[in-house]
Amino acid sequence: MSPPEASRPARLILSRLDTPIGEALVVTDEDGVLRAFDFADYEDRMRRLMRRHYGEQPIAEGEVPAELVHVFGRYFAGDLDALDALEMRTNGTLFQRRVWAALRTIPAGQTLSYKQLAERIGSPKAVRAVGLANGANPVALVAPCHRVIGANGGLTGYGGGLHRKRWLLVHEGAHFAS
Structure with a gap:
């Protein structure tokens, strides 16, 4: 099932960006706005997510927009708030988008459990659904799903x-159980 045409960008561009933790895949739209961020060794999964969100729309190869190169560079250099104001556009269900928006409220250096995240969005019994939405996050790092950890830390x-x-x-100075 394809998403509504109104939610589909005219063009999607896939770029590659070297990071300290491996090559990243950056998908932007015609306006240079981030649509997906993942890692090259998970490209198949990223492409499945893109098909789910945008149908069979082709993805052209291109360059990472200079602004994104700068912002990601600042983050990896230690400016942990650099990604906070970065614009992103995602498709997904209303529930998924609520979860992804809530991820952006977790400050660098802090973590939440899945239960705490479910409570934060006003759905305290939806822990499993929050976990599934977290796993379907197309903009990893920017909607920082890595900041969600198990209830035991x-x-x-x-x-x-x-x-x-x-x-x-x-990198962010967060505390967690090893």
């Missing part, structure tokens, strides 16, 4: 791999 799954989740949390 331990690391749980991360679409980019637990080694990246650990690196990101250490």
